[in-house]
Amino acid sequence: MGSACLTCASTYCLFLVSALSLVLLVSSSALATHHGDSPSRRSPKLKMDQAVLLIHNEIHEKFYIYWRSDQCYQCLFQTLSVTSPTKGRDTEMAIVDTRHAITLQLNNTSNVELCRVHYRFREFGNYSLWVKSNYSGTKDVTCGIIINYNPGYTNFPIVIAAFVYVAIFIVLTVGSFLLRWSPVKNWLCKQINPTETDRLINSELGSPSRADLCSQDAHLATWTTVPQRLRSLDTFRGLALMIMVFVNYGGGGYWFFKHQSWNGLTLADLVFPWFVFIMGTSIHLSLNSMLRKGNSRWKLFWKVLWRSIQLFLIGIFVINENYCRSPLSWSDIRIMGVLQRLSLTYLVVSVLELLFTKPLPDALPQNRTCFLMQDVVMFWPQWLIILALEAAWLCLTLLLPVPECPTGYLGPGGIGDLGKYPNCTGGAAGYIDRLVLGENHIYQHPSSNVIYKTTVPYDPEGILGTLNSIVMAFLGLQAGKVLVFYKNQHKQIMVRFFTWSVVMGVISAILTKCSMNEGFIPVNKNLWSISYVTTLSCFAFFLLLIIYFLVDVKRYWKGAPFFYPGMNSILVYVGHEVFENYFPFKWKMQDSQSHAQHLTQNLVATSIWVLIAYILYKKKIFWKI
Template sequence: MSATTIKPKRLLSLDVFRGATIAFMILVNDPGDWGHIYAPLEHSVWNGCTPTDLVFPFFLFMVGVSIVYAMESRKASGENQSKMILTALRRMVILMLITWCTQMILRWNFDLGKLRLPGVLPRIAMVYFICTVLYLKTSQKTRDWIFVIALVGYYLLMTLVPVPGVGYANLEPETNLGAWVDRTLLTPDHLWRSSHTWDPEGLLGTLPAIATGLFGIRVGTWLKRRDRDDTIKTTWMFTYGVIAVVAALVWDLFFPINKALWTSSFVLYTGGLATITLAMCFWLIDVQGYKRFTYPFVVFGTNAITAYVLSGFIPHYLNLIKLGDKSIYQTLFQPYFSPVNASLLGAIFIVAILWLVMWIFYLRKIFIKI
């Protein structure tokens, strides 16, 4: 990793969208008490989609949008494609190593035989690399076909291919085709620690996750066009978003919206909502110029990966601090509020602490790049 003191020129609405997503991610990942959480701040049990389920696909969508802006800037500077692909490969490897090292440090367990290999950052890393290669090496028409083939192909795999040892295709947590692939290739010891029989960021689910990144590339390419004015861009983004959501709700009737499986309907549903949200941000911030409220989100958005990594460490070590014989949460929140409100305020406290750290980075113009 390297740090630069030069603030890059960015699409402000994208930074705000990214920053708001990161802030919400920290909020839902660090409640004061996991036993007391408001329903919208929890993941859906299986099928369905809560606001919390939007965080990860929104971030992958923004990875796709960012690829367009980053690659076009680097093309303009004269950088060749081979170097850009090698840089993307290096970033993918570093993101994976960060995940695995963080996991071992936080658990203080350096047994590689028990290391969970899939995860949020590894999936982001793979999607980033593959989508970068596709953006540099294919046309938009080809990427559109890859998008369709990925979604339809994944649907056919998950609903028609019999699962070895089970005998029939199904969409249940432990017996679907993706779970079998993960147990076979990665082995149970390297899967999600809560079950070791399946993983919500498994290998097969990376295929539709790539489609989420391609969705973002499609929107980013549209935003980058110079032959359309901003009103037309915004209108069509809303239109694309609504069409995707409607298509997702139809597909949901026979291939349910499901984050853990990253179903094709989930890709369309979350991609459509992300497009609508970005369109709103773009219109309000970049077109109409409403920027006063953006600062808190930009602080997170310009150092998103750093904020994500620190969100694993800072809450962990804050919980080790004792005030007498109680934690900070047990001292400041638990005695004075109802269980769910105390839990929510504890999460907001963590968001505030992390924001202060990222604010210091922002003031010093330190933007950590991988």
């Protein structure tokens, strides 16, 4: 029966990948056909996040067109086009950005503003900007935008993909229900092994072990006799990991599946801190268990140190962007990175646990509600160190003098802040990395150069931000303490998770003033600002509450399919990075500017890693370091 279930589940996963590929490829062809004869796709050849703007000059004078994205906070206007009518030709063509609404400003040769237009262009569209003059004593210039060609709904492939996943989820849910329904279950068991089933029916004694395999009681027994490992934690980790894989593979080419240029959040900005958070939760559960078994702290320390070194070395030598360009070069190797930050965070938080934590026994008093803060007060030395680390981050960020930059600068540099500080990207965080690691050994293409046009390298996984990564992991560690301290008290655990979520949310609201750019410390993934940590911790506690309720309390959901990659997270992460450019994870597309084809490729690759994780789980193969 188990092998049959394995076959069925594998078939379902393969069906998911195949159906998704087929549907999205069909939609990709339809979209390509729809766009094939459109003016926006014929001349010029547009890239994703672009549209054509035809400029009709009816004032017959030379003027300049500047533009600025709404996403670019306090930015300089950039030159879009210079229109100078010659020989009766009064029409020019420009390419405009479609990721966010933009403001167009027209100035004459004396740099006097003629008019201004605010508009949200749609991807692959074709538009006309008409510049006209009215004469009523003084010259009055008016500007207006009309649509020549309105493109199709470029987010349609996402809708199709969502529909396919929901449909498959419904099929699996209905199938699971039918398998638990006695008539279907008995028929299925008979079809799988009719001889054995007939023998059981005709025998007075039967075979209890075989009968249990086809009974609901056996299903429940399998579920309840699994060791004390919480499936919700692996489900949470797997969810974060799969979003990370999808984003790293390109996210279908959609800008909202990529990292935010500076302040604010996108889907891509959620997953890494969630991974750090759940790592902290696992640290407490793991070390508490091993200390209760009598393992010495020194032995555990060396184990933690060795694992941290392994993670750091894998990040440098295995997952390194140098390999995309040429063989490994010591002159420009990136020292920090995702796994490097994970290794340092893991080391510090684990050492804190080994120094101060006293293992809690399995059997704790059931009534501990009178001491609401006891799970915090008991670990006050750790909290003092974490608060000291946060104080260090605040002091270095806000008080460290940075040459040619304002003290406490949190901006992106480039054209931001009206271009006053073009080389101050990241303020103290960028300065410390350049000073300690050197410009050649930090990330060369930060997300800030997309909108803010920055030119200096900046590493989002740099040294200073690692302090707040430790804080994030420690908050996850606190979630682990809640699970241990209130073991088997589901209501208390969920109340504590909800309370922590509210507290973190209130702190974020104060720090950011509930705004993207106007707060004391904005939410910023590149800086790993404290408001970024509290905001993502707020989300993490609440999401963990929901998953814990569904998976471990009510058992409405087993955590599939995220549970499986969550059980093999290091293997999946390293594997998806190493084999990113290999088939079947990537192939040559007919149209490299098609969201449908990119989304097909990225979702298929992500689904394949889920399938790989599922097979490894069934084979009991887990890569631990």
